Amino acid sequence: MNFSSLIVQLLNGLASASSLFLVAAGLSLIFGVTRIVNFAHGSFYMVGIYAAYALTEKLGGVGFWLALPAAALAVGALGALIEVTLLRRIYKAPELFQLLATFALVLVIKDAVLWLWGPDELLGPRAPGLSGSVTLLGRQIPTYDLFLVVVGPIVLGLVWLLLTRTRFGTLVRAATQDREMVSALGVNQAWLFTAVFALGALLAGLGGALQLPREPATLELDLNAIGAAFVVVVVGGMGSLPGAYVAALLICQIKAVCIWLGVVEIAGVAVSFSKLTLVVDFLVMAAVLVWRPWGLMGRPQAPSRHAGMQEEPLRRAGKTYVTTVAAMVVMLTAMPLLTGDSPYTIVLLVDLLIAALFAASLHFIMGPAGMHSFGHAAYFGLGAYGAALLARAAGCPMELTLVLAPLVAGLGAFVYGWFAVRLSGVYLAMLTLAFAQITWAIVYQWDGFTGGSNGLTGVWPSEWLSDKRSYYWLTLVLVGLGIWGLRRVLFSPFGYALRAGRDSTLRADAIGIDVKRIQWAGFVLAGAVAGGAGALFAYSKGSISPESLAVGRSVDGLVMVLLGGIQTLAGPVVGAFTFAWLHDTVARNTEYWRALLGAIILILVLLFPQGIAGSLRQIAERLHVRARRSNILSGVAVQQPRQVPATVAEVAR
Structure with a gap:
């Protein structure tokens, strides 16, 4: 030197x-x-x-x-x-x-x-x-x-x-x-x-x-x-x-x-x-x-008057939606019994469920809260490593680690979120990316604690979950509770305050809502749920590596949310199942799976500009409106013959 x-x-x-x-x-x-x-x-x-x-x-x-x-x-x-x-x-x-x-x-x-x-x-x-x-x-x-x-x-x-x-x-x-x-x-x-x-x-x-x-x-x-x-x-x-x-x-x-x-x-x-x-x-x-959020030599970005389509308000589920969800739950519950000859199907379904919970947690802060995160994998990885380290170093049973791992991820979101919620737009997204990369670098290089680039192995479920079907049912229950809990929060006073801060910060502040504190709390909750998904992922694979915190994992989460549709609650689940299934299916059938997967995503982008779930909802609403118009017109046509004779009689008198 x-x-x-x-x-x-x-x-x-x-x-x-x-x-x-x-x-x-x-x-x-x-x-x-x-x-x-x-x-x-x-x-x-x-x-x-x-x-x-x-x-x-x-x-x-x-x-x-x-x-x-x-x-x-x-x-x-x-x-x-x-x-x-x-x-x-x-x-x-x-x-x-x-x-x-x-x-x-x-x-x-x-x-x-x-x-x-x-x-x-x-x-x-x-x-x-x-x-x-x-x-x-x-x-x-x-x-x-x-x-x-x-x-x-x-x-x-x-x-x-x-x-x-x-x-x-x-x-x-x-x-x-x-x-x-x-x-x-x-x-x-x-x-x-x-x-x-x-x-x-x-x-x-x-x-x-x-x-x-x-x-x-x-x-x-x-x-x-x-x-x-x-x-x-x-x-x-x-x-x-x-x-x-x-x-x-x-x-x-x-x-x-x-x-x-x-x-x-x-x-x-x-x-x-x-x-x-x-x-x-x-x-x-x-x-x-x-x-200096706008950079060393930049200026605060002026808002564009043409920033794409406006975010639509979330709506409560109708009877059709509830019936569809119930049917899906029943079908998912019965899948291990229907696919007993295909163990790989159970492994794939576990991955799909974990991806759905991770995507739902990211959608929670991107859609209703309006906070775009490019580094959500940090909390997924913190939850995974938290569960693995608690099981290996502290000797905690799996059941306890599944409770503590979301707290570890939530603590990370608590620290990072304090800085992140003070920004907005692309600056917030870039800061979350920076925090995720810092976390990845620490995990990647801390050989004595996290295992460094080799990660941690030997993270297996408890004996009563040694059967893949049992672990699948546990994952289904926990993922279902997580998604249901996020939905309940969104339709609570806290959720309405969160959406009010997204739609109009000044008006929300004027009626007494502490927007930054509400967003901070939402950020922490989303990070904790992502940590729960990470813990389930660690036990499903038996190991964990720094790849779980890498940029690729965050990008996958973004793709799932956007592919399904950011303006619907079902969007992240639909997007996660679609993307994870396409990724697995295409990768196993062609050498150039990335190109085929990318082409499919491009086709979906052009055909469903609001995401798969969002576009399907729009189609259903249009069909419903047409049906109502048709019923109204038919009702008028039925009543018209009765009115004509009466009118003629009155004129004759």
Whole structure:
């Protein structure tokens, strides 16, 4: 650990910041104009590096320098095609439902890349003319890294000139502030959105292509890139390109310093700063969001007058609904007896029930409470690890751990929720993501307590539940009680206060409702229920790993809620059963299961813009209205012959 090695690490951080800035700049532009949280933006980064690899293989030699911009242009064209064919059709859908569509694109693009280039890592060639190194303070620094250090400011300057010195840039900045007014002035809003989306995709593709000589092309780049890009955009400020560059520099330089410090002994305790690189960006994001929610160089986001469909009030169940639920409960209860020859069916049903409880807990804060969480898996994982650790370390019986595990998860939600409920919209969602990643990093690296990356094994149910059917029935009872309890809460005074705070914070505050305290309590309750689902999951699998807290688990929960429909109480259950069943069925029948699953989700998005349960409810309501109109008209037709003779008689008199 010396000064020369610090300089080398700082220069390496500057090089990494350039590509990170390009991805974040594209994401910031797309969100600022279209208001879409584009989850597929990391896929554009991944396609950029794969496309650059393919073009360099064909062109060879100095063709490398033609391959990089060509790959970026190809990704930009792909972005325009996606916007025209898909996203343009769902701009009027709820904003989170648009997120579901972009998540489906992630699955489709990942398998398309797998089909084209295979599963192996692909390392590109060195950059011709920049393949050597420069000696600085006795250390060798790659020349290509110095090139990347210069690229970032150059691209920032070019994009700044485009946005401030051209008519297109004026329209983009105007649409960022008030896109409805831009449309009212006669601007073709559709093609403006397409151009901005293509430009954002091009920047992401260029960021990926520039990394070709520095890192291999892998299928994991999409999710890694989108997580880092979200952090940079939020830390820098939504819609601020200089803020995105400053945030990228800040985060990459902090990571570089952590790598330089390595393992340092503080007060007799060895602290590994290098391990902090897994989570330091999320620590920075959490600190910035708590201190300055709109970012370092951003401004508070002006509400859009066209933010998709309004949330509808929840309604009490009718007789048809109650009858359907009762029939479903009876059928689920009898399933072990009907599928005795298929043990795997019982295992799958347990997974479906646990997924339904997890999705219901997430829907509780997303729908009625209006708090969008991207990190709900943190409480699922805390409940799972709480049950496993209580059983293994404290020797508690399973029955007791199922009671205590939700309390452990609720305690985590109690701490995180205190900060989270002070924010709203995308900022709240990003803060929940940051807390989830911090929790995951702690679990992943605490080998002596949580088992680290290996997790914990030997977490089995009690003897009386050794039969899978018995555990299934226990899970059915607990999941049923959990979902029923959440429903009861939503139709209690607390639930009405929760929805009042969602619909109008000012009016709720005016009549004496402490909105933040109500939301905090709802956040804790949802976290505790998710922890109960996590405990059931741990005992169903016999083990638990850090994957239960990862971003993928949170995304799965979001997909379940949105697929079923956020505006209905049955939505999360329908979405959980649909998604989990599709995931299992498709994955067992095809190698490219992600693409098929993504295509199915896209079809459902287009056919059911309110989610499966929400759209079915709308269809039922329309049929009911038509039936009533038909009855009224038929009643009038029956009465009409009786009225005519009377009227004629009166006229004759």
